[in-house]
Amino acid sequence: MADTHIDQYETIAYGGFAVSQILALVVGLDPELDPMIKVAATRLASETDAMKAALEKAGAIEIVTYESKADVVAAGRTLLRRLVRYAESRPNGDAIANDILQGETLTTILRRRPVKLAAALNHASTAVEKYKASLPEHATWSADLLVVRDALSSLNEGVRRARIDRHQMTPEVASARASWLRRYTATKSIIEGVLRPLDRVSMMPEIFDDLAEQQRTKPVIVDEPTQPSP
Template sequence: MADPYIDQYETIAYGKFAVGQILALVVGLDSDADSFIKTAAARLLSDTEAMWTALSKVGSLEVVTYTAQESAAVLANSRQTLRRLVAYAESRVNGDAIVRDILNGETLSVTLRRRPVKLAAALEHALAAIKKHAASLPEHAQWTQDVTAAHNALADLNGSVRQARTDRRSMTPEVEVARNTWMRRYAATKLIIRGILEPLGKADMMPEIFDDLAEVHRAQGVRDEEAPEAPPA
């Protein structure tokens, strides 16, 4: 089943991500089924594009889906700042321990894949780690300034996206029909792909393909907040 808390904007991110992963990871696993798999992916893409069209009539999607050029720049700077901080910390005495504190025990790759809200929390945690290890980080003042700037910019972006989504929460009849159609298609596509993977012993690939099943999300534009009340079906 599709997660009922996938909102109308997240359908775009999850749909496009799933289509790309199906074509990249599933096609070729069972050559006899490839044509069927490609058809399933094409139909999901078609319904995702229909969702985009319906939402575009309500207003610009770039802000609410983190795809505006300015949003991409803020996200890129946040990740690059954290990446540079970790590289610097690794060069210091007892660097491994400092890095563990900066990343809260996670790996850098996992932290960098966090969605924007959790990435902001990771930057906030990094600031606490810089303060804790200030004696071992001669340039701690500059790093505090850089990470604070990245965190504040990302927090402002998250707030703007949250407000934009709140302002557009009510669905037009066209958007509601498109979302319901998309939800059925997404759920059906999951069943199809699981049916391909299960006999091959590869059902554990499902979270790699359908990002709403993943603990660490990679689809750009999905949220970290507590799930809201499901929209009416």
């Protein structure tokens, strides 16, 4: 089920992330189902585009999303990519890079929302300090990480406040969001149906970012049988 707390602005990030991850991680797992999987991804992409168009028509989408400050987000992603490559070049580099990425792939982290990117940069800073004996340029990396993290955190806070100020939805935006939530829920069901026979349902939080957030407090997929009435 889609998280109904996903607001109208978050739909763009969640939708784009899911589409990218479906094409990268799910296509090819069961080749006979690839056409269906690609159709599901395309339809979610179309629904996300429609959501974005409705927001643009309502006005001020650049204020409440990251479009007007894309350079700040890009700088964070570029820095993290460079750091991982540098870490991998050092002795025991694979282990260092894995710690920096908290066991996830670089591609997955770079696709996540800017709020999570800031958290990833903060963790990377901690990892650089942890492995400073193996990273001769650790001081420079630490300084760069803090500068970019702070800039991104400031941007995240500005976007958060702008969204609070503009929380009310026009009827068109509300309708588009409801349609998007239905499509997002349907896409989850389709992808789970592909993954379950392969015993790969654990991949769901890697594909749908709201599930990654829910995972800390409750199971992602509930499969308990219904208990008969006494």
